[in-house]
Amino acid sequence: MVVALNSANHVLDTIPNAYQTALAQYDRAVRYLDLDENVIEYMRWPRREFSVNFPVKRDDGRVEMFTGYRVHHSTVLGPSKGGIRYSLDVTLDEVRALAMWMTWKCALVHLPYGGAKGGVLVDPKTMSQAELERLTRRYASELIPLMSPHADIPAPDMGTNAQMMAWIMDTYSMTVGYSVPAVVTGKPVNVGGSLGRNEATGRGVIICMVEALKRRGDTDPGSIRLVIQGFGNVGSHAAAYAYDLGYKILAVSDVNGGIYNPKGLDIPALRRYYAQNGALAGFPNSEPVTNAELLTLPCDVLIPAAMEGQITKNNAPRIQASMIVEGANGPTTPEADDILDERGILLVPDILANAGGVIVSYFEWVQDLQAFFWDEEEVYRQLERILLRSYDSTAHMAEQHNVNMRMAAQMSAINRVGKALMTRGIYP
Numbered sequence: 012m013v014v015a016l017n018s019a020n021h022v023l024d025t026i027p028n029a030y031q032t033a034l035a036q037y038d039r040a041v042r043y044l045d046l047d048e049n050v051i052e053y054m055r056w057p058r059r060e061f062s063v064n065f066p067v068k069r070d071d072g073r074v075e076m077f078t079g080y081r082v083h084h085s086t087v088l089g090p091s092k093g094g095i096r097y098s099l100d101v102t103l104d105e106v107r108a109l110a111m112w113m114t115w116k117c118a119l120v121h122l123p124y125g126g127a128k129g130g131v132l133v134d135p136k137t138m139s140q141a142e143l144e145r146l147t148r149r150y151a152s153e154l155i156p157l158m159s160p161h162a163d164i165p166a167p168d169m170g171t172n173a174q175m176m177a178w179i180m181d182t183y184s185m186t187v188g189y190s191v192p193a194v195v196t197g198k199p200v201n202v203g204g205s206l207g208r209n210e211a212t213g214r215g216v217i218i219c220m221v222e223a224l225k226r227r228g229d230t231d232p233g234s235i236r237l238v239i240q241g242f243g244n245v246g247s248h249a250a251a252y253a254y255d256l257g258y259k260i261l262a263v264s265d266v267n268g269g270i271y272n273p274k275g276l277d278i279p280a281l282r283r284y285y286a287q288n289g290a291l292a293g294f295p296n297s298e299p300v301t302n303a304e305l306l307t308l309p310c311d312v313l314i315p316a317a318m319e320g321q322i323t324k325n326n327a328p329r330i331q332a333s334m335i336v337e338g339a340n341g342p343t344t345p346e347a348d349d350i351l352d353e354r355g356i357l358l359v360p361d362i363l364a365n366a367g368g369v370i371v372s373y374f375e376w377v378q379d380l381q382a383f384f385w386d387e388e389e390v391y392r393q394l395e396r397i398l399l400r401s402y403d404s405t406a407h408m409a410e411q412h413n414v415n416m417r418m419a420a421q422m423s424a425i426n427r428v429g430k431a432l433m434t435r436g437i438y439p
């Protein structure tokens with residue numbers, strides 16, 4: 012159900028954690044900015060919110076109803092961009108938060124996009140491939156009035172993957188009567204996807220981590236111990252790239268819990284084991300840990316790469332890592348941010364650390380629109396260039412205003428959108 016947005020305070024009263032976090036971060040950052048107060052109020056609000064209930068035929072002939080959302084937070088800098096999440100935890104408020112973070116993320120790394128997010132309340136693991144295809148195609152067809160390469164461009168997120176993006180692209184293309192690969196990113200390469208897109212978010216997380224370590228003089232990968240929560244698209248690719256660079260990964264987890272080896276896990280063997288068994292548990296030379304235990308294990312770098320709200324005021328005082336690099340969106344609450352800050356733990360914020368995904372999605376869109384495709388080296392070179400440039404400008408902002416990296420990233424991004432809004436003016 013769409014909550015009536017009568018006033019900003021009304022929204023605050025009714026929302027769960029992720030949106031509260033997004034708004035609290037926003038309110039903290041705008042205090043430092045020289046922006047018109049009307050513009051500040053304008054940017055607090057999602058531009059449009061779409062809510063849909065739709066039927067899906069199950070394999071046994073039953074018809075089940077599902078609920079989905081798509082929120083466009085901002086279209087000030089360009090078409091809205093953001094993933095689609097399949098999870099039973101999806102709420103409109105969560106989608107609002109994720110859409111707002113997409114606006115700031117795209118602005119921070121200078122992409123010509125606004126922010127959006129979508130979600131369907133479904134556990135994809137309980138559906139057959141045919142059921143998932145019918146669900147995805149029906150949800151996509153409900154989104155067609157909102158979606159286009161020039162209006163709103165979805166991508167994968169938790170619980171969705173490249174195949175689902177291909178079904179979305181096909182559904183849209185069948186409706187308009189010709190192929191439109193640029194309507195969605197994160198597609199398989201054989202239907203207009205970009206080389207390197209699957210790995211991009213995890214790789215970007217590690218590019219940011221390496222840069223942060225380098226800036227504090229840690230240049231020997233073999234001496235750095237990582238712990239990663241989440242072993243999906245972001246977590247597993249981050250683990251694989253970090254392992255290739257020589258870092259030690261002591262622990263990883265998925266929704267069912269984690270595994271730990273204080274001497275380091277063999278990540279290529281673990282990825283094969285996970286693909287075969289569908290579970291981390293039982294991997295040779297490892298002991299089980301819960302997700303809660305994993306976050307407070309002794310290590311140098313903690314990478315939350317599962318979901319929001321994981322690092323809170325309850326566990327922040329016990330975190331042993333000296334650096335946190337946020338692979339997930341919104342994994343740290345504002346109270347936890349304050350505790351980590353006081354404890355001198357460096358946090359590389361989500362809108363910078365996990366921007367690799369949307370950066371390569373942007374490359375995919377550009378390649379589709381130009382019908383001219385790049386090789387993998389070019390994708391990775393441009394990804395690293397944009398991320399390091401954004402890291403540098405964020406670190407510079409942090410130093411200039413004596414604020415932490417979260418605040419600096421939010422300030423840069425919000426300022427960019429706010430200034431563009433002031434230039435465009437308030438319509439009409």
Ligand code: NAD
Pocket residue numbers: 167168169170171212240241242243244245246264265266267302316317318319338339340341365366368369
């Ligand atoms: P995914 O579905 O591929 O993987 C999610 C992982 O988290 C899985 O290993 C799952 O088992 C685990 N998980 C789920 N619920 C959990 C819980 N309660 N506790 C511990 N682990 C849990 O999703 P993903 O694409 O890797 O996304 C992970 C995070 O990264 C999300 O916050 C997403 O919004 C963010 N993100 C993803 C991308 C991308 O390109 N896929 C880009 C930017 C940000």
